[in-house]
Structures are given as C-alpha cells and as structure tokens.
Amino acid sequence: MKKKKPCPEKFKHCYGKNKWSFSSLTLQRSRFRTRHHASFIGGLIIIFLVIFLSILSFWYTPYDAYKMNIRSRFLPPSVSHPFGTDEYGRDLLSRCMVGGQIALQVGIISTVIALFGGLVVGFISGMSNRFVDEIMMRLMDGLFAFPAIVFAIAIVSVFGADIVNAMIAIGIVRIPIFARQIRNETISLKHRFFVIASKSIGTRLPAMIWKHFLPHIGASLTVLVTTNFAFAILSEAGLSYIGLGTQPPFPSWGRLLMESQNYMDRAPWLAVFPGIMMALTVLGFTLLGNGLRDFSDPRY
Amino acid sequence: MAVSLLSFFVFNALPGNPAEVILGLDADQSAIENLERELNLDKPVVLRYFFWIGNLLKGNLGYSTGYKKPVTQVIISSLPPTISITLLSVLLTTVISFPLGIISARKHNKWLDYLITGISQIGLIIPGFWLGILFLLVFSVRLHLLPSGGYVPMTVDVVKWLKSIILPAFSLAIISSSVLIRMIRSSIIENMNEDYARTATGKGVSQRRVFNKHILKNAMIPVLSIFGLQVASILAGTIIIESVFSIPGMGRLLLYSVQRRDLPVVQGVVIWIAVITILINFIMDMVHMAIDPRIR
Numbered sequence: 001m002k003k004k005k006p007c008p009e010k011f012k013h014c015y016g017k018n019k020w021s022f023s024s025l026t027l028q029r030s031r032f033r034t035r036h037h038a039s040f041i042g043g044l045i046i047i048f049l050v051i052f053l054s055i056l057s058f059w060y061t062p063y064d065a066y067k068m069n070i071r072s073r074f075l076p077p078s079v080s081h082p083f084g085t086d087e088y089g090r091d092l093l094s095r096c097m098v099g100g101q102i103a104l105q106v107g108i109i110s111t112v113i114a115l116f117g118g119l120v121v122g123f124i125s126g127m128s129n130r131f132v133d134e135i136m137m138r139l140m141d142g143l144f145a146f147p148a149i150v151f152a153i154a155i156v157s158v159f160g161a162d163i164v165n166a167m168i169a170i171g172i173v174r175i176p177i178f179a180r181q182i183r184n185e186t187i188s189l190k191h192r193f194f195v196i197a198s199k200s201i202g203t204r205l206p207a208m209i210w211k212h213f214l215p216h217i218g219a220s221l222t223v224l225v226t227t228n229f230a231f232a233i234l235s236e237a238g239l240s241y242i243g244l245g246t247q248p249p250f251p252s253w254g255r256l257l258m259e260s261q262n263y264m265d266r267a268p269w270l271a272v273f274p275g276i277m278m279a280l281t282v283l284g285f286t287l288l289g290n291g292l293r294d295f296s297d298p299r300y
Numbered sequence: 301m302a303v304s305l306l307s308f309f310v311f312n313a314l315p316g317n318p319a320e321v322i323l324g325l326d327a328d329q330s331a332i333e334n335l336e337r338e339l340n341l342d343k344p345v346v347l348r349y350f351f352w353i354g355n356l357l358k359g360n361l362g363y364s365t366g367y368k369k370p371v372t373q374v375i376i377s378s379l380p381p382t383i384s385i386t387l388l389s390v391l392l393t394t395v396i397s398f399p400l401g402i403i404s405a406r407k408h409n410k411w412l413d414y415l416i417t418g419i420s421q422i423g424l425i426i427p428g429f430w431l432g433i434l435f436l437l438v439f440s441v442r443l444h445l446l447p448s449g450g451y452v453p454m455t456v457d458v459v460k461w462l463k464s465i466i467l468p469a470f471s472l473a474i475i476s477s478s479v480l481i482r483m484i485r486s487s488i489i490e491n492m493n494e495d496y497a498r499t500a501t502g503k504g505v506s507q508r509r510v511f512n513k514h515i516l517k518n519a520m521i522p523v524l525s526i527f528g529l530q531v532a533s534i535l536a537g538t539i540i541i542e543s544v545f546s547i548p549g550m551g552r553l554l555l556y557s558v559q560r561r562d563l564p565v566v567q568g569v570v571i572w573i574a575v576i577t578i579l580i581n582f583i584m585d586m587v588h589m590a591i592d593p594r595i596r
Contacts, residue, residue: 147536147577150554154570157558234427238540241429242555257430261544264433265441272437275430282425 040291046284050277054100061094066249074267084269086259092270095251096277102252103281106167106236107229113171114228115221118178123209125179126186137183140176148173148231149238156244163236163252166245170235174228181224185217219295226289230282237278253278371568374553381451381549382538385465385472389534392473393480400477401484405519406511408489416481423478428537431471432544439467449546468541475537476530483526487519494518521592528584532577 057065063081069089077084083092125136143151148170155169189195195212203211233253239245240254248255253274260270367374404416440448446467452460491497492515500510539551546552550569557565 147532147573149536149539150570150573153539153554153558154566157561157563157566161558230425237427238429242540242543244555244558257433261433261436264437268437268441271433275426275433278430279422279426283421286425 037291037294039287040294043284043287043289043291046280047288050100050281050284051104053097054104057094057097057101061091061097063091063094065090065094065098065251074263076267077269077273083273084267086267086270087263092256092273095256096253096274099251099253099256099274100277100281102163102246102250103233103236103278106163106170106252107232107285109167110171110174110232110236111225111228113168114174114178115225117172117175118182121175121179122182123186123213126183126190127205133183137180140179143173144176148235152235152239153242153244156239161244161247163240163246163250166236166239167232170232170239173235174231177228178221178224181220182217185220186213189213189216219292223289223293226285226292230285230289233278233282233285367562367565371564374565375550375568375572378548378550378553380453381465381547382535382542382551384454384461385469385538385541385547385549386531386535388465388469389472389476389538390531392469393476393530393534396473397477397480397484401481402488402516404481404485405488405492408485413485417485420478420481423474424482426475427540428472428475429540429544431474432468432541435467435471436544449544451547451549464545464547468538468545468547472534472537472541476534480523480526480530484519484523487522488515491515491519517591521588524584524588524591528581531580535573535576535580 067090069085072081072085072089073087075081075085075089081091081093083096085091086095121136121140125133151173152166152169155172156165159165189212195208198208198212236245236252237254237257240252241258243258246252246255256274257271260267260274264271400416400420404413407413436448439446446463447460450464452464454461496518497510497515500514501507505514538549539554542549542551543555550573554566554569557563557569
C-alpha cells in the first residue's frame with residue numbers, strides 16, 4: 001500500500017474541513033495566510049514599488065525625461081542625479097521611471113492578448129471532439145516551435161517596428177502556453193460530476209464556462225498571468241535592445257541599455273541601472289508567481 | 301507543416317507588392333508584370349503556398365533582394381559564428397549545471413545548497429543580453445582582457461576565435477544553467493524520497509551506489525526534456541547576444557534584413573531556426589526513448 005505523505009506544516013491550512021478542494025477555493029481561503037509567505041510578500045512589495053514609481057512618472061519625475069541639457073551630460077550618480085545622466089544630460093532615474101510605464105504597459109497588453117487567445121483556443125479545443133482538438137493543438141505546437149523572440153521578430157519585421165506591434169507579438173507568442181493549460185484543465189473538468197450534472201439540467205455552454213470552468217481554472221491562471229508579466233518584460237527589453245521594440249524618444253529599459261552601449265567606457269552607470277530596474281521588476285513577478293503557486297497548489 | 305503554414309501567411313500579410321520593392325519606385329508597369337509572373341505573384345495565395353513549399357523541400361528559399369544571392373547561400377555563410385556560440389554555450393551549460401545541480405541536491409537545505417540556488421535565482425531574472433553587457437563592461441572595458449566584439453573564424457586563429465565567442469557563450473550559458481540547476485536539484489530530491497531508493501538502501505546497496513546508479517539515472521529523465529528546451533532557447537538567445545558583441549552571425553543577418561525589408565532572408569532565417577528547434581526536440585525525444593525503456 002502506498003503511504004500517504006504527511007501534510008507539510010506550512011500547508012496545514014489548505015487541508016481543513018474541505019480537504020479535497022483545489023484551485024480557486026484554496027486560494028480564497030488561504031488569503032489571510034499570505035502574510036506568512038515571505039516570497040509572496042517580497043514580490044508584492046517590489047511590484048507595488050515599481051507600479052508606484054511608474055504611475056508617479058505620469059505626473060512627476062525628478063527631471064524632465066525628454067528634455068536635453070548639454071551642460072549636465074555624463075554626470076556620474078550623485079545626490080541630485082541618483083542614477084547619473086546620459087549623453088544628452090537627461091536624468092537616468094526619470095527615464096527609468098518612464099521606462100517602468102512602458103514595461104507595465106507591455107506586460108498588461110501582451111498578457112491580455114495571450115490570456116484571451118489562450119481562453120478561446122483552450123476552451124474550443126477542450127470542449128470539442130478529438131478531431132478539432134488535434135488540429136488546434138498541432139497548430140499551437142507549430143506556434144510553439146518558434147522560439148518566442150524569433151516569432152516576435154518575424155511579426156515586427158512584417159508589420160513594422162514599433163511598441164504596439166511588439167506587445168501584440170509577445171502576446172501571440174504566449175498563446176500556446178495558456179491554451180494548453182486551459183485545454184488540459186477543461187478536459188479534466190469536463191468529466192467531473194458537477195459539470196455533467198449541470199449539463200443534464202440544461203445549462204448552456206456560455207453559462208457553463210462562466211460558472212463552472214472559469215472559477216476552477218482561475219487559480220492556476222493567476223500563476224500563469226504573473227509569470228507571463230515577467231516573460232513579457234524580458235522579451236520587450238530584448239526586442240527594444242535590438243531596435244525592434246520601443247522607438248525613440250521613448251525610454252524603455254531595453255532601449256536605454258542599447259543606447260548605453262556606445263558610451264560604455266565613459267558612463268558605465270548607463271548600462272547598469274536600467275538593467276537593475278528590470279531585474280528587480282522581473283524578480284518581483286517571479287516571487288509573486290512562486291507564492292501564488294504555493295497557495296493554489298497544495299502539492300507544492 | 302504548421303510552421304510552414306504560419307510563417308508563409310504571416311509574411312504574405314505584408315502590405316506592398318514585392319515586385320515593386322525589387323524594381324524600385326520608377327519601374328514601368330510591364331516590367332513589374334513580368335516579374336510578378338516570374339515570381340508567381342499573379343497566382344492565388346493557396347497555389348503560391350504550394351509553389352513555395354515545393355521550393356522549400358528542394359532547399360530553395362528564394363532570392364535575397366538585398367544581397368542579390370540565393371537566400372540559402374546567404375544564411376549558410378552566416379552560420380559558423382552562430383553555431384560555434386551555440387555549441388560552446390551548450391557545452392558550458394552542461395559543465396556548469398550538472399555538477400552544481402547534483403551538489404545542490406546532495407547537500408540540500410545546507411548552506412552550499414542555498415548559495416547555489418540563490419545564485420541561480422539571479423540567473424532567472426536577468427536577460428542574457430544584459431549579462432553580456434555587464435561582462436563587456438568588466439572584461440573588455442575595465443580589464444582589457446577580451447575583445448569587445450567581432451568574430452574571428454576558427455580556421456584563422458583558434459585562440460582568438462575562442463576569445464571572441466567565450467563571453468557571449470558564457471552569458472547565455474549562465475542563464476540556461478540556472479534553469480537547469482533548479483530542475484536537476486528538484487528532480488534528484490524528488491527521486492531520493494521515492495520508494496525504490498529506500499528499497500535499494502534496504503537491500504544493502506551502499507549509499508553512493510544508490511545515488512549514482514539508481515537515483516541519478518531516474519532523475520535525469522525529466523531533466524533531458526528541459527535540456528532540449530534550453531538548447532533551443534540558447535539558439536534563440538544568440539540572435540540578441542550577437543548584436544551585443546557585434547558578431548556577424550544569423551542574428552545580425554536577421555536584424556539587417558529586417559531593417560532593409562529583405563523579407564526572403566528574414567523568412568529563411570526564421571524557418572531555419574524553427575527547423576533546427578524541431579530537430580533538437582526530435583533528437584531529445586530519441587535520446588529519451590533510448591534511456592527510458594518505459595516509453596519505448
């Protein structure tokens with residue numbers, strides 16, 4: 001007989017009265033426990049900080065992020081310019097804050113695209129017969145076979161290099177990952193009794209998806225969404241770095257790194273700070289994702 | 301199959317007539333029509349797709365408008381730097397990640413484990429190209445140890461060749477090692493707690509032998525598929541890292557062609573990379589089948 005593993009101390013709360021509930025129910029009930037999860041809290045703090053700085057930059061930055069001032073060019077980091085200044089004398093901290101705006105925009109828009117594409121493809125694939133499922137999944141495999149950055153370059157090269165296209169491209173690249181997870185969960189839910197029962201009393205498909213499927217898939221989707229933010233920010237930086245993402249004068253982190261490379265011997269700080277901002281943001285989303293995964297899946 | 305369909309229709313969605321692009325703005329109408337007939341542009345899209353697939357299978361990817369050479373030739377000439385960076389990086393990844401992952405699993409929850417997983421966490425959150433920039437900053441700008449870019453073919457000078465590709469290869473290797481180290485660690489730890497490991501110890505097999513013969517072998521099975529994915533992502537990573545170190549490989553070719561709207565080349569490179577990726581996955585499946593008798 002297989003011995004059941006004892007429940008680890010830190011997930012005792014997940015095994016309460018209702019010990020077989022997974023997914024969103026677990027997430028809701030354990031919400032008050034989130035205080036005790038270091039990774040989750042750390043991630044949350046970092047992300048709030050980044051969001052705060054980026055939103056602040058709509059109204060206030062220490063200096064104008066676009067105004068050139070030749071007299072203050074290449075100033076090293078100091079009290080008045082914490083991150084230093086660039087080749088046109090623009091304050092790097094201000095530019096990094098505006099860059100945060102762009103990074104968050106990319107994260108939101110591309111995640112929304114990936115999520116909706118994934119939901120549509122995943123539900124169609126999961127709810128329909130084997131034949132349709134097979135075709136959909138092969139198409140997704142095809143999309144998945146392209147390394148993300150290559151596919152994004154292909155899309156951007158055809159529709160023109162600009163930030164909106166980059167966002168769309170990054171979103172499309174991630175559809176297969178969402179679609180596959182949603183499909184797998186839909187298929188396993190399809191045969192559960194409550195779904196069959198609901199079907200037998202005549203629930204229509206949209207109501208079924210809204211009431212039964214989405215709440216159950218929700219928890220694992222939140223994890224996917226969070227990690228997708230990290231991916232989107234890194235991809236956008238990569239695309240902007242090779243000049244296919246954000247166009248000047250907008251300072252995204254990738255673009256700042258690209259521009260820094262010409263002045264590396266004179267102003268190394270230009271190459272360091274945007275990268276740190278980016279790494280910190282990605283760290284925040286990764287930690288948050290890890291935390292969420294722990295809550296939504298008691299097996300971890 | 302799906303790859304070819306997708307890439308064909310993406311590139312056909314392009315606004316503008318390729319014939320007009322090739323001949324320039326002031327070409328007369330009859331010349332454009334002639335070229336259109338030559339390139340099969342007057343045929344419907346579905347027919348064009350089959351023409352294109354036929355050519356693709358013969359290894360003919362079309363004609364570069366920018367280089368005035370067949371696309372295949374252009375791509376092959378840019379292949380050596382990309383291949384050498386990818387291979388060296390895969391080698392480094394193997395050398396770094398397997399020992400560290402195994403050490404980390406053997407000492408799990410000790411300080412060495414925390415050190416290794418902590419460092420690998422850093423590798424997960426920074427992009428490879430930024431690591432490349434930082435390496436440039438330290439090794440070329442500050443210490444003047446290595447060249448700040450460019451590529452020397454292996455046939456010219458082996459040492460210079462190694463010097464020119466070690467930094468890009470290393471920065472990519474660190475990123476993928478950190479993914480692999482975590483994978484190896486968790487896979488080994490999972491297998492340590494399995495029943496079969498306890499059985500083997502119970503039978504009187506020595507700890508060392510249980511670890512090396514039983515646990516390691518089983519733990520490597522899921523690691524292999526991740527390894528395949530990492531090889532593919534290293535290949536994709538070279539595209540960006542090449543422009544950090546200004547190395548004239550496939551990534552630079554792709555970027556130049558995008559900027560010059562030399563679409564046959566872009567399409568060609570994209571397809572090559574997709575095909576190589578599929579090939580890597582296929583090889584990994586084969587290896588998987590060879591070492592795991594359960595899925596044969």
